[in-house]
Amino acid sequence: MSxxxxxxxxxxxxxxxxxxxxxxxxxANNKMKLTSRHITLFLLTGLLVLLSFARKxxxxxxxxxPKGWPKPTYDFxxxxxxEAGFELGRTLFxxxxxxxxxxxxxxxxxxxxxxxxxxxxxxxxxxYGLKGTRNSLAxxxxxxxxxxxxxxxxTDLEGQPTNPITNRxxxxxxxxxxxxxxxxSGNYRxxxxxxxxxxxxxxxxxxxxxxxxxxxxESFNSKYDSVIRSEPGVAFTENELKGYNLFKQHCxxxxxxxxxxxxxxxxxGLLVDTAxxxxxxMSITHQASDSLLFRVPSLRNIGVSGPYxxxxxxxxxxxxxxxxxxxxxxxxxxxxxxxxxIRLSTQDKKDLISFLNTLTDKYFLYDVRFRSTNPY
Ligand code: HEC
Ligand code: HEC
Numbered sequence: 001m002s003x004x005x006x007x008x009x010x011x012x013x014x015x016x017x018x019x020x021x022x023x024x025x026x027x028a029n030n031k032m033k034l035t036s037r038h039i040t041l042f043l044l045t046g047l048l049v050l051l052s053f054a055r056k057x058x059x060x061x062x063x064x065x066p067k068g069w070p071k072p073t074y075d076f077x078x079x080x081x082x083e084a085g086f087e088l089g090r091t092l093f094x095x096x097x098x099x100x101x102x103x104x105x106x107x108x109x110x111x112x113x114x115x116x117x118x119x120x121x122x123x124x125x126x127x128y129g130l131k132g133t134r135n136s137l138a139x140x141x142x143x144x145x146x147x148x149x150x151x152x153x154x155t156d157l158e159g160q161p162t163n164p165i166t167n168r169x170x171x172x173x174x175x176x177x178x179x180x181x182x183x184x185s186g187n188y189r190x191x192x193x194x195x196x197x198x199x200x201x202x203x204x205x206x207x208x209x210x211x212x213x214x215x216x217x218e219s220f221n222s223k224y225d226s227v228i229r230s231e232p233g234v235a236f237t238e239n240e241l242k243g244y245n246l247f248k249q250h251c252x253x254x255x256x257x258x259x260x261x262x263x264x265x266x267x268x269g270l271l272v273d274t275a276x277x278x279x280x281x282m283s284i285t286h287q288a289s290d291s292l293l294f295r296v297p298s299l300r301n302i303g304v305s306g307p308y309x310x311x312x313x314x315x316x317x318x319x320x321x322x323x324x325x326x327x328x329x330x331x332x333x334x335x336x337x338x339x340x341x342i343r344l345s346t347q348d349k350k351d352l353i354s355f356l357n358t359l360t361d362k363y364f365l366y367d368v369r370f371r372s373t374n375p376y
Pocket of ligand 2: 298305320324
């Protein structure tokens with residue numbers, strides 16, 4: 001508990017500041033002039049008090065449900081986010097110790113400034129220079145996901161990291177050996193003790209801390225959000241507004257606001273890649289009706305998270321818009337929303353892209369809480 005006490009007598013003026021950790025005080029004779037030393041001391045101690053109050057109610061580790069958004073699907077009661085758990089999760093997310101040969105971290109494929117996906121190649125690159133078969137997914141607003149991965153084969157954010165950790169071409173490790181490695185580190189044992197009151201690291205506490213980090217990756221401060229919240233001085237340009245209307249007409253049935261996904265599985269008419277032969281959802285459900293269905297990805301931060309689609313086949317948003325206007329392939333599972341051709345003029349296409357670029361959330365991309373190194 002922090003406190004500040006002022007005492008004044010006829011002769012003296014004194015103040016005592018207790019920050020919970022230390023007490024500082026200053027006593028001045030009121031015949032003395034207040035010197036700049038007194039003023040500096042006073043300001044400094046005041047700052048200390050403010051800081052210690054800020055630590056008590058630290059909003060940095062508080063999950064926010066933006067106004068008007070649905071209830072998250074993630075159960076926070078099962079794994080309460082704490083400062084120590086989140087910070088440990090961030091350290092682990094960025095540490096290649098999770099991979100077999102200490103070469104690949106989660107952040108190798110999920111970089112913060114591209115909305116936690118990779119940018120320079122279509123399918124992910126993992127351990128030993130091996131290639132995966134899919135484009136890395138951007139990571140944000142995961143608390144609202146009903147399923148995870150392009151085909152929805154994972155249903156729980158907490159359990160998700162066992163996939164990359166044990167995947168042969170991603171981190172090629174086993175949960176037992178990663179936990180054994182972490183248990184050999186005195187520093188990690190200390191950090192796990194602070195977060196979970198147990199210095200013996202288990203797969204459960206490893207997964208819990210990673211989830212405390214990934215669930216906090218929230219993005220809701222793009223230009224689009226400011227416009228929707230009617231913040232003063234922010235408005236769509238004429239082109240962005242036209243683009244928004246086109247978006248609502250042609251895209252929003254699947255990329256539904258405010259999350260810009262309806263969390264459903266759909267076939268958006270991509271030609272099957274003959275080398276990868278990825279049939280999406282069908283490989284999980286074994287139903288022919290799920291052939292070529294993929295989870296509808298969110299379009300938030302889409303301007304920075306290319307390449308696009310489950311196999312990263314499109315490098316630019318222009319290519320994506322061309323796909324929807326003239327490239328969708330008819331097949332028995334093509335989503336009915338896309339059966340009729342979407343006709344857009346060259347200007348319409350530009351406007352649509354201008355709107356998509358308003359979904360970039362710089363506050364999220366440059367949020368110091370999510371960076372790899374601790375800035376505090
Ligand atoms: C080698 C690259 C690579 C590494 C390393 C990697 N990922 Fe991923 N991540 C991917 C790819 C690719 C996907 C999509 C996989 C799919 O759909 O089959 C993905 C998907 C995810 C998803 C699902 C997101 C969603 O919206 O469904 C989460 C969460 C995630 N990764 C977290 C992590 C964490 C945590 C780690 C570290 C333990 C990690 N990833 C390591 C490439 C990687
Ligand atoms: C019928 C549902 C549906 C409609 C309508 C739809 N999409 Fe999609 N969209 C999807 C699905 C499903 C994917 C993922 C497909 C894949 O990777 O196999 C996707 C992927 C994308 C991606 C790539 C996202 C990423 O992270 O790689 C962009 C960009 C996109 N859509 C934009 C649009 C635009 C713009 C429109 C309107 C012109 C639109 N979509 C209409 C279902 C839809």
